[in-house]
Amino acid sequence: MSRRPRRARAVKAAGRPNRLPIIPLGILACVLLAVAWALWSFDGPGLVAVRGRSSEVVLAPGVGLPGIAHALRRAGVIRSELGFIVAAQLTGAARHLKAGDYEIRSGEPLAGVLDAIRRGAVVRRFVTIPEGVTSKVAADILRRADFLSGEVTAPPEGRLLPETYEVGRGEERAAVMERMMRARDSLLATLWRGRRPGLPYQTAEQAVILASVVEKETAKPAERPRIAAVFVNRLETGMRLESDPTVIYGLTGGEPLGHGLRVSELASPTRYNTYLAAGLPPTPIGNPGRASLAAALRPAPTDDLYFVADGMGGHVFAALFEAHQKNVARWRAIEQARRVR
DSSP: OOOHHHHHHHHHHHTOOOOOOOOOHHHHHHHHHHHHHHHHHSSSOOOOOSSTTEEEEEEOTTOHHHHHHHHHHHTTSOSOHHHHHHHHHHHTGGGGOOOEEEEEETTOOHHHHHHHHHHTOOOOEEEEOOTTOOHHHHHHHHHHOTTSBSOOOOOSTTOSOOSEEEEOTTOBHHHHHHHHHHHHHHHHHHHHHTOOTTOSOSSHHHHHHHHHHHHHHOSOGGGHHHHHHHHHHHHHHTOOOOOHHHHHHHHHTTSOOSSOOOHHHHTOOOTTOTTTSOSSOSSOSSOOOHHHHHHHHSOOSOOOOEEEEOSSSSEEEESSHHHHHHHHHHHHHHHHHHHHO
């Protein structure tokens, strides 16, 4: 049998050229168009915001590059999802895009959009609970924060830590309130462990009650340890606290009284009237801040039993009643002089 045909086939097979994969012209055209579009729009003017000076877009964690592109186009930030994807891949930004809440200014070029998301230049939102406010007021502050969601109820008085909290858009109001309560618990536990020995409190919650009174008595952080010392000394000697803010809380539940405390109101028989009732009020009269909590657990080393306004936004202190009477007379003279003016 002849072997020539086999050699011929072998030669033919060895000489067959390799073929490149054929890319459909439609796909190639789309890719080239997307590249051209991305290059053209990369530094050119972006879309004008539908409302206001910026467009808001939330990029959820784990959505991936196509999901980011879709969210941006739906928010009116970019013209083309494919163009954004191509630009992100070509610039290397695709591997570094960060989730979060963004405000993209009107007309921002694609280059600026990519840069903002690569840097994680998210919108930071904050809620501030002022020191000393009641839990009802704190809950109202959360309700007015329109970037939060869900319902919230006011916790018991003194259960949250007044501070500024960073929150996410759409975060549940109840979850934010829970964070505030956990922050108070954590701080209180630390302060309680480091408290001064021999304080007249049986529990940490009693310290919170006194701290809430201290918070309302002075706006000066430097005075709080000394104010706390006055009340601690009074508790230890069996004296009544005689604190005006406790009387007001008993009358209004923490709402502004609207006028100076009257003599008839000082005789009001509420549980919070520390002119009539001995010891601490039954509950806090607000939510004390860090300085007041620290002062209640580390009061100043002083024998003071009295304080009165000094006419300059602070107070003057005394250990003896006779000295206190002189300080009161001085304060009344200041008040009288102001009325004459």
